[in-house]
Amino acid sequence: MSTLKDLFLEELEDMYDAEHRITKALPKLIQAATCNELKAALEKHLRETEGQIEKLERVFQTFGAEPERTKCPAMVGLLDEGDDIVSNNKNSPTINAAIISAAQKVEHYEIASYGTLQAWAKILGNEEAANLINEIEDQEKAADETLTDLAQEKNEEALEEAAPGAAKR
Secondary structure, eight states: OOOHHHHHHHHHHHHHHHHHHHHHHHHHHHHHOOOHHHHHHHHHHHHHHHHHHHHHHHHHHHTTOOOOOOOOHHHHHHHHHHHHHHHHTTTSTTHHHHHHHHHHHHHHHHHHHHHHHHHHHHHTTOHHHHHHHHHHHHHHHHHHHHHHHHHHHHHHHHHHHHSTTGGGO
């Protein structure tokens, strides 16, 4: 029978894999972006993600476990979808809006996952782990807010570039 600690560690392995995958995917999005603000936001989040990997390693240590990766099928799917969105919108006025869409889907998955992991760490009585996970979740929320702010402008630009005058109806 699996315990809550076992489930926690399984989900932690899942997110550890997800963050590694994100560090491989973000440079492609940065390269595809045509907006300097978006590039800067993604570059900042890449650095944060690298730090999140280190924090997750510390979380494993607080539970006396070695960091391990278990394939995260959800992240694989989100990143594959992101690749499709970006390649379908290359050289298009919608590229930045497409990148933001793909990135926000990833952020929302991470926010949900880290919220659960944080709650479980607290229930398991591991405040150090809960605090580390909370730091990661706060970074994910901030990244999502930045993307939301950029989305308004980039979505309107995509609409305007695709059909000049259409945004002003």
